[in-house]
Amino acid sequence: MRELFDTVLDRLLTLPGWAVYAAVGGLAAVENVFPPVPADVAVGLGAFLSGHGTVLATMVFVVTWVANVTSATAVYVAGRTLGRSFFTGRLGRRLLRPRHLETIERLYEGYGSWGIFFSRFIPAARAVVPPFAGIANLSAPRTIIPLAAASAIWYGSLTVLVASAAGQIEDVVRLVSQLNWAVLAVGLIAIAVVVLLWRRHRHSQGRNSPGKGR
Template sequence: MSEWVIRLIEGGGYWGVAFLMALENIFPPIPSELIMGIGGIAVARGTMTLVPLLIAGTVGATLGNYALFLLADRLGYERLKPFVDRWGRWLTMDWNEVERASHFFRKHGGAVVFFMRFVPMFRTVVSIPAGLSHMSHMRFLLYTAAGAAIWNLVLVQSGRWAGMAFSEAEKYLGWATIAVVAATLVYYFWRVFTWKPTEN
């Protein structure tokens, strides 16, 4: 998997990074840890530059999250509820959980958007309650971009260090990413098969 991402990043450059980061935040086929980590390796090798890479990754992540935010903002509670009721098992959530998450979000607002950027399984999901609560678009974009920039900088610098320390860093990064993806899938299917709706 890492070889494909490496070729896409090398071929697409900063646009490729922005595209992958946007895609990762809409439908996560490739973790941002791999995308930005390999970008960091490219910085260590001199084929990419830190600041443009960081900007591309942050813009892509912000736009990907904003797409989900707009969807939830436009749909609203009434049109989203039938969808959750029908597909709750595969989403591993029911409407009571959506309402609790939305209440928590309305109470804590922007801080939730910012800090969830550092939590792999929730960095995308947080866009939905933000949209449902009709958070200010500008606030959402600012908090998302700030959190994404910090997280991306950590990932790039980690990849950069790995690229300077190990000659085959991308190979190890690829295997580590496969292990994380596999563990995430196992956890997801365990949630699906053990999930039960909450009581009212």
């Protein structure tokens, strides 16, 4: 990971302030389309450069958050308008069978906003959440509000931690890595709790429904 940080930092150091903002925002936006893009690395280094007078930490956060939420919203809209027709077509049915699509819809309907919120903290799932929320026809408020809140918490925490505690590039590497692992653990635990509560609720509804116990 250190080599990646050094490479990105070398590029950012050659750029004027406005170009650093553009690069960080661009990577944060592309992350929703191509997950391997090192958006966290760019944001962490952008916050690191704020301590050297190149950019402002507040602007790094604002640019990152706006770019990430805008991109995720666009992917959600694409999933809602184009995704269903694609996956119900011949090629789409081969990639995702109808019963799997129905399962995804039930999951989004059951877990709703909380599932989206916590899933956005899991690196591997972060880019998958918005398009499938659209494909599952989840409403815009139930999708975008938790998505934007999770993005604000994640990038805000990353920016504040690096800007206030990172004196050397090694500190940036350590903080980004530790924050990723910590948030991943919390996100997985929270998702497990949501799933457990939802299943208990469904089980309780099933026992209390008319006709049961006769």
